[in-house]
Amino acid sequence: QVHLQESGPGLVKPSETLSLTCDVSGSSISSNYYWGWIRQPPGEGLEWIGTVYHSGTTYYNPSLKSRVSISVDTSKKHFSLRLTSVTATDTAVYFCARETGTNIVTRVIDLWGQGTLVTVSS
Amino acid sequence: SFELTQPPSVSVSPGQTARITCSGDALPNQFTSWYQQKPGQAPVLVIYKDSERPSGILERFSGSTSGTTATFAISGVQAEDEADYYCQSADTSGSVVFGGGTRLTVL
Numbered sequence: 001q002v003h004l005q006e007s008g009p010g011l012v013k014p015s016e017t018l019s020l021t022c023d024v025s026g027s028s029i030s031s032n033y034y035w036g037w038i039r040q041p042p043g044e045g046l047e048w049i050g051t052v053y054h055s056g057t058t059y060y061n062p063s064l065k066s067r068v069s070i071s072v073d074t075s076k077k078h079f080s081l082r083l084t085s086v087t088a089t090d091t092a093v094y095f096c097a098r099e100t101g102t103n104i105v106t107r108v109i110d111l112w113g114q115g116t117l118v119t120v121s122s
Numbered sequence: 123s124f125e126l127t128q129p130p131s132v133s134v135s136p137g138q139t140a141r142i143t144c145s146g147d148a149l150p151n152q153f154t155s156w157y158q159q160k161p162g163q164a165p166v167l168v169i170y171k172d173s174e175r176p177s178g179i180l181e182r183f184s185g186s187t188s189g190t191t192a193t194f195a196i197s198g199v200q201a202e203d204e205a206d207y208y209c210q211s212a213d214t215s216g217s218v219v220f221g222g223g224t225r226l227t228v229l
Contacts, residue, residue: 109165
């Protein structure tokens with residue numbers, strides 16, 4: 001059974017960099033899947049952050065593109081998120097996820113991690 | 123990028139059919155998926171490619187699309203269906219967009 005698990009600091013100071021890792025078990029990270037990050041501020045809706053294909057090709061939310069970097073490490077079976085210059089508005093539950101689809105337009109999120117709360121505060 | 127608009131809330135009595143809409147100018151050219159999220163849990167995919175149900179999803183859940191509006195329906199609503207529902211689509215630039223979410227209340 002495929003499982004995704006987020007890990008990383010639960011508290012980040014303003015202006016610093018948020019870094020999270022998602023460990024993939026039960027599936028090859030080099031399969032024809034996309035691997036993505038989605039966040040959800042407390043009491044609010046879902047926001048897609050970005051996606052990486054196993055080849056390293058990335059797609060980012062235009063509103064976050066200048067601060068986001070997503071990478072994949074196939075040897076370690078994980079993918080990572082970096083979000084720079086964080087502020088209180090970046091406080092959210094961060095989900096890692098697997099996206100599946102025959103092409104980028106047909107992508108759907110068929111598997112989610114449990115999510116991890118990251119709070120931005122001094 | 124593009125936008126998807128959902129009503130903030132929908133209320134329905136048990137046994138009735140709940141319908142949640144998702145509107146967006148880009149939808150005629152893109153597929154819509156739907157997710158169910160219960161409090162404290164990760165979302166679950168319930169409909170993809172406008173009307174397809176993933177394995178294990180109840181037949182009471184269905185999806186359809188017409189022009190710029192996608193609709194998610196639950197027939198014979200039960201108390202356990204109370205949750206937040208999100209529509210989602212992806213465009214040719216690779217961007218993924220979620221609707222703002224609809225809270226379904228079972229009266």
